[in-house]
Amino acid sequence: MVMVDLHCHLLPGVDDGSKSMEISLRMAKEAVENGVTHALLTPHHMNGRYVNHKQDVIHLTKQFAAELEKNNIPLTVFPGQEVRINGNLLKALDNDDILFADTDNRYLMLEFPDDDVPHYTNRMIFDLQQREITPVIVHPERNTMIMDKPEVLYELLQKGCLSQITASSYIGTFGKKVEKFSRQLIEAGQGYVFASDAHDLPGRKYEMRQAFEKLSSEFGNDFSHHYANNARTIINGGDVPLNAVQKLRKKKHFWLF
Numbered sequence: 001m002v003m004v005d006l007h008c009h010l011l012p013g014v015d016d017g018s019k020s021m022e023i024s025l026r027m028a029k030e031a032v033e034n035g036v037t038h039a040l041l042t043p044h045h046m047n048g049r050y051v052n053h054k055q056d057v058i059h060l061t062k063q064f065a066a067e068l069e070k071n072n073i074p075l076t077v078f079p080g081q082e083v084r085i086n087g088n089l090l091k092a093l094d095n096d097d098i099l100f101a102d103t104d105n106r107y108l109m110l111e112f113p114d115d116d117v118p119h120y121t122n123r124m125i126f127d128l129q130q131r132e133i134t135p136v137i138v139h140p141e142r143n144t145m146i147m148d149k150p151e152v153l154y155e156l157l158q159k160g161c162l163s164q165i166t167a168s169s170y171i172g173t174f175g176k177k178v179e180k181f182s183r184q185l186i187e188a189g190q191g192y193v194f195a196s197d198a199h200d201l202p203g204r205k206y207e208m209r210q211a212f213e214k215l216s217s218e219f220g221n222d223f224s225h226h227y228a229n230n231a232r233t234i235i236n237g238g239d240v241p242l243n244a245v246q247k248l249r250k251k252k253h254f255w256l257f
């Protein structure tokens, strides 16, 4: 069975993910043990700390693929980027310095700052969509502004963005609050895929198998297959079936009698 991981930091020495080839190979083995067959390698790009140019990522991914083969690790890897929303994104697209999840340049793995959805986001999403790009918003369940105002994500999904929930969030690695919010998003049709976002950090490991098992037990096997299929469709540049997205109920700040 094909299982695609659309977001991981397996490339050695390029960001806050794996620090060495040895660690990368270990993480790749963990991916395989979790059932992952194909991984999009998504080092941070333009997040204020790391820049990983498209051609460098392509080159390093080829090197890593050769190492995987040499070590008999059955993981197929593709070059990607986790792109931080930033004022220079359109320029970077013009300069052909952005990698997509698919080779048709349709799906962009887009990250927001941990605690903000910048004021120019709507305009940027519009500009991306004008270029026939569909942003896949990565880990909205860990963004503190979205946790506080879930309607911000709802509106982005209504505009046609997709979202990626991190497997570890859903199984509780980032705490109860993030776990609960992940489940609420999934329930409201506001999630499309799981990804590992694996780093070589404590609590940032491969937990895809566990997350899919939990998804099956809470939402059924068909739903779990639907998530796995969506990831495969994204990496193949196909049409992801859009969810019927529901608005999350606002928190009540008073008692009703």
Ligand SMILES: [Fe+2]
Binding pocket: 007, 008, 009, 082, 197
């Ligand atoms: Fe990431």
